[in-house]
Amino acid sequence: MRKDWIEAFPAAQRETARAALAGAFGPAQIDTVTPVGGGASGALPYRVEVGGRPYLLRIEGKASPLRNPHQYHALRIAAASGIAPVVHHIDEVARVVVTDFIAHRPLQTYPGGPAALVVAIGALLARLQEGPVFPHFVDYPDIVGRLFAHVRRTGLFADGLLDAHFERLGRISQAYAGGLDRLVASHNDLIPGNILFDGQRLWLIDWESAYRNDPLVDVATVLDTLATAPALEAAFLRAWLGRAPDADLLTRLELTRALTRLYYAGVMLSGSAAAGRAAPDTDLSCPSLEDFRQAIADGLLTPGTVETRHLLGKMFLASFLTGAEPPGFEHAVLA
Template sequence: MSGEHLSNIPMTHREIAQAALRATVGSATIDSIRPIPGGVSGALVYRVTAGGRRYVLRMEGLASPLRNPHQYTSMRIAAQAGIAPRLHHVDEVARVAVMDFIVEQPLNTYPGGPHALAQALGDMLRRLQATPRFGRFVEYPEIVARLWAHVCRTNLFAPGVLDAHTQRLADLRGAYTWNSDEAVSSHNDILPRNLLFDGERLWLVDWESAYCNDPVVDMATMLDNFAPSPELEEVLLQAWLGHPPDRSLRDRLELMRALTRLFYAGVQFSAVATAARLVPDTDLSAPTLAEFQQALRDGRLAPDALETRHLLGKMYLAAFFTGEKPPGLPPPISAFQVMGTAEA
């Protein structure tokens, strides 16, 4: 294997990459190894071309305190069900996987438009939840609470600024009830950046958060990211359930949507907290989506800047508190610029 190709990979991961690729392609010549940008998990992800085929090489970064131990088993089950791309190699000890590379087409080119996409997503979720159950991990409200506690410890915000949100989280956790025997296989991070369309069908990628969970978690995230109108929400729900949800399920979905919004606010703030902030923020005001997009178009916000993520976190925080829809997380944040230009 050419050292030139491996030069894109940090020294700490070169032996892991070499072993995984040899197990996948054997003696075939590796033509290229190129980084795939845009991920937020910290994983090292590369597109590999070898023997006339393209693969994705994914190696985990530093393990977080909440690292999910079931991700590779979950990925295998999903691949066998045709929901995740085909797996060629997995080494759970080395924390590496090699899978098919999907040549991605824009989701807005899905045949039949948003209605058909919502139907396909609901069907995909129904098939995922019918697979052999993934391993159990931490219950979702606990995951959210731990992430939020971390945010509150970062000193991103001045003392007292987040107290009302912390209380709302406590209220939601107190109201949350479910039967853990009803847990199903869950991706737990179904965002546009993790959904690929190859021109014919959909694939889910990035299974690091996948474990057995409350069935409404994935649907809550889907509703906020793929159903911008009440009509599309109903299409998505009908395709998932096969019938309209009852009042009880709708109430559970609303509660879970609030929790997922706080989770993604926490993800943004945690990323921002990796850089020193001189003065804690005292202002939780958030721009509208239209204002956010305009700021990106005007160049007042840089798509991948930490300040942009800070504002995005505030938008999710506002949605958590008010019940309004959050902005969504297209792949990557810079896609806001493209979306905004298209709508202008």
């Protein structure tokens, strides 16, 4: 047994990690501990090898005021349904989880290409939504409104610059509430980084935002990230719904897509605000999707920087207002 494996963790997290691994594996030997890339949430994930088998230990980041209290309940349900990796230990107080480790391959390598991938995601999403429901947390327009209100309060933008977005959010929320007829188990952050392909099948991970919600929220996110071409959109919707969507569903889907775009604008811009700016931004102009991708390719924008996230946030704001294609969540940008 390596005596120094605990040193792979930050000093402040070592006892949390030690207790979690003891809870999962008892006195079993810990062979190796290796940090793995984290996402935008601030979680600390580690690959832990025990008896020659890999597991994932994930210590959550600092809880936010908008923290979902039902994430671990949702994770247990999803794991029991074979949608999330097998869970070996959860400590809700310490906010730490041990699961199977999924050695994933790029989604671009999925057999059959993008068309087969979106069909598989649609079928997996249908399984999730047809299964046991998660506890309710908050109505989706409310969580979008809370996050957007936070962005407005930070002083990130000059006074009045986001007024048009605030007014549109009010109109959309009112129309949206009138058409909601059912709530289902929802992941609520179904971006490509939270969908893993192990060479055989897909898994959904990172259940921090999971609670009972409108089924179209996950659908809208997939449409704006992976099923972005008309043929892919049609294939995904048919795989998810079991038939072609009717006009009423498509109309409601447009409302939901506007809300998810404003939500992700809030995610990006909250991070930008936390980093601080010398003065409020007075300009909402942003590049087209093609120009943004070219700037990344040319090295004019650096993936993962505050500047790039701020620009992404403004692109999502523009998409919310106009319905233009949003920037999506290419892994290279969010890594």
